[in-house]
Amino acid sequence: MSVPQRVAGREGPGGKAETILAAAERAFLARGFGAVSMDAIAREASVSKATVYAHFTSKEELFGAVIAHVSERRFGGFSAEALDPVDIAASLTTIATRFLDLVLAPEVIALNRIIIGEVTRFPVLAQVFWTAGPERMREQLEAFFRRAGAAGTLVIPDPRQAAEQFAALARGEIHLRGLFRVEEPTDSTVLSVAAANAVATFLRAFQA
């Protein structure tokens, strides 16, 4: 399967294609690829199955469109550019909190699950997600650590490695727990504590 591609002509929001995409998004994120039928999507979008096929040539293509759409929407806004590398503890706490808030969001966890589960069948979709998500976030972190190294607030011999380790500490065990559904959706106190722990350990290892 290649990169998702609409079949019908241009169409504004509120059109059938949007409705179908939104219905497919809900269904796939909630139940996965295999457990969702085109019938179910058509039903949820209140259109006929033939109409679904008029807009998307196959179930695989519709799936690809959903993945690309959600990835872009969720990760597009993540940035560390506005943060001050001098006030390092506060900035790291902010960024860790934003990071966790994003990667632990139920929708993002669901997206992770579905892509990981189908990576054998749809390797390109995993690439799309990876580039839009983890890679983009790592680049943002990396740029921040480069600035912090230059400002002398942190000792950063390898910005990329620092970014990876910071992200790893932030994810900690809690991210895996989310993927394996070992606990309820994470509340904000747990999230704050996790962020603070990650920052504390990271600072002990990298502070000037």
Place this chain on the structure above:
Amino acid sequence: MSVPQRVAGREGPGGKAETILAAAERAFLARGFGAVSMDAIAREASVSKATVYAHFTSKEELFGAVIAHVSERRFGGFSAEALDPVDIAASLTTIATRFLDLVLAPEVIALNRIIIGEVTRFPVLAQVFWTAGPERMREQLEAFFRRAGAAGTLVIPDPRQAAEQFAALARGEIHLRGLFRVEEPTDSTVLSVAAANAVATFLRAFQA
């Protein structure tokens, strides 16, 4: 679905049940739950489909048996008890290497993928895996860090948190990359470097 349970009577290794289980293991780990049919499993085990059903009451049950079996076999041997908490750098390197060797093994990555992908349908299987794998490994690490704290080689205010952070640093980005199949199966040099980096950062944060 509950914990897997054989249907047929006692049977030694080399019996049909073993053959079927092995075939199902190969198939599920390679292609996931949804993409594998009972026909395919029967074919790969060189028995009829009716024979498969004589030993396992349903596809779900067979799947559960596979997950429990592989989890136990792969994680059962992980231990940190023999390691010396005084020679801390060497011990941590050993344990990080063992840890990565295990969690990055293709079979274990495949197991992760399949469980994460089906966690919505089979939450109990995720629990079985979690207890046999991540939880067991964390307990081993935690016990080691408790000893290291007592020996005075590390400063460990919270052994459990230390264990989680060490595991997180070891997994780093490389584990996620494996799950999303962003790169080829990890070779042993990459693995050694990842282990060394994790240990170095951890020591800067926790060494006495």
Place this chain on the structure above:
DNA sequence: GTCTATAATTGGATAGAC
């Protein structure tokens, strides 16, 4: 573009003979 109706195939599970 959208619908109803249906084709074509697959897949989980079982009946009945041995």
Place this chain on the structure above:
DNA sequence: GTCTATCCAATTATAGAC
């Protein structure tokens, strides 16, 4: 316990009318 043959439900995809 094991096989062959089959049932039945579900699913992807399309034909043809409007």
